[in-house]
Amino acid sequence: GIQVEQSPPDLILQEGANSTLRCNFSDSVNNLQWFHQNPWGQLINLFYIPSGTKQNGRLSATTVATERYSLLYISSSQTTDSGVYFCAVGGAGSYQLTFGKGTKLSVIP
Amino acid sequence: DSGVTQTPKHLITATGQRVTLRCSPRSGDLSVYWYQQSLDQGLQFLIQYYNGEERAKGNILERFSAQQFPDLHSELNLSSLELGDSALYFCASSVSGQVGYTFGSGTRLTVV
Numbered sequence: 413g414i415q416v417e418q419s420p421p422d423l424i425l426q427e428g429a430n431s432t433l434r435c436n437f438s439d440s441v442n443n444l445q446w447f448h449q450n451p452w453g454q455l456i457n458l459f460y461i462p463s464g465t466k467q468n469g470r471l472s473a474t475t476v477a478t479e480r481y482s483l484l485y486i487s488s489s490q491t492t493d494s495g496v497y498f499c500a501v502g503g504a505g506s507y508q509l510t511f512g513k514g515t516k517l518s519v520i521p
Numbered sequence: 522d523s524g525v526t527q528t529p530k531h532l533i534t535a536t537g538q539r540v541t542l543r544c545s546p547r548s549g550d551l552s553v554y555w556y557q558q559s560l561d562q563g564l565q566f567l568i569q570y571y572n573g574e575e576r577a578k579g580n581i582l583e584r585f586s587a588q589q590f591p592d593l594h595s596e597l598n599l600s601s602l603e604l605g606d607s608a609l610y611f612c613a614s615s616v617s618g619q620v621g622y623t624f625g626s627g628t629r630l631t632v633v
Contacts, residue, residue, distance in 0.1 A: 445621055453609060453627055454523075460621035498564065507577040508554070509622070511564035 414439045414503050418512035425489050425519050433484040433515045435499030443502030444475050445509065446484050450495045458484070458497075489519045524548065525625035527612050533631045539600040542628045544612030546593055552576070552615045553595040554622065555587055559608040570595055602632045 415438035425431055437444075446458040459466050459473040461482065466473055470489075475482040486493055496516050500509035524547035534540055546553050555567040557580075566579035570589035581587075584602075589595040599606060609629050613622040 447624075453629075455611065455613075455624035455627075456523075457621045457623060500564075507552075507569050507571075508566040508579050510566070513563055 414441065414501055414510050416499060416501055416510055416512035418497075418499055418515050420515060421513065422516045423518070425517065427489060427491060427519055427521050429489050429519075430485070430487045431489060431517070433486070433497050433499075433517075435482040435484070435501075435512055437480050437482075437499075437501045439480070439503055441477065441480075441501040442504050443506075443509065444482055445500045446473055446482070447498040447500065448493075448495050449498060449514070455498075486517075489517075491519045491521055493517060494519050523623050523625060525612060525614050525623050527610075527625035527628050529628060530626065531629050531631075533633060534602060536602055536604060536632055538602050538632075539598065540602065540630065542597040542599070542610055542612075542630075544595045544597070544614075544625060546595070546612075546614030547623050550614035550616055550623070551593065552617060553589055553593070554613040554615075555581075555595070555597050556611040556613065556624075557608050558611060558627075564611075567597070599630070604632050606630065607632045 417436045448456045463477045472485045496514040498514045500511045526545040551572045567581040569577040587597045609627045611627045613624045
């Protein structure tokens with residue numbers, strides 16, 4: 413199956429700083445999603461982005477499918493951005509998402 | 522509220538018992554997915570239903586089963602429970618397989 417690697421595994425930021433999270437995957441995909449799991453365990457869908465670039469407020473994401481990676485950018489981070497960010501991918505003909513191990517982000521005031 | 526409803530939120534049960542977790546998908550969503558999240562395995566896909574039919578199976582144990590009913594709600598049945606089954610069980614829904622998934626708030630199962 414598809415392998416998903418996320419980096420860095422842990423990240424500590426001062427409030428207001430910017431960050432880039434990376435997701436590498438081992439095969440071609442037709443489904444790629446970014447999720448944020450908040451400290452209460454809720455999984456929030458941030459982006460559905462199998463290719464291209466999207467922006468939503470302070471967050472943006474870019475997927476370069478031909479090079480098998482995706483990036484999540486967080487600008488002007490806030491304490492509420494803390495939690496674990498997951499990248500999940502699905503291959504052609506597959507309905508299941510394979511999740512990476514996540515990047516744990518801690519934003520300190 | 523994400524629109525995906527899972528009940529119960531918490532469940533504590535003894536080894537060997539059987540439990541049923543329930544999921545109501547977001548209005549209009551035909552696909553339902555079940556995932557298990559544990560500390561050692563991370564988020565693992567269990568099974569998917571689309572409009573009442575099983576569409577894909579992942580790392581689901583034989584002791585586990587699921588179904589999707591005509592009103593599109595789904596149930597995940599876990600039997601002969603073991604300590605290692607303790608985990609967060611998530612349900613997600615989508616209109617189809619090629620759009621973003623919406624997750625419910627999960628059911629935290631503790632087997633003692």
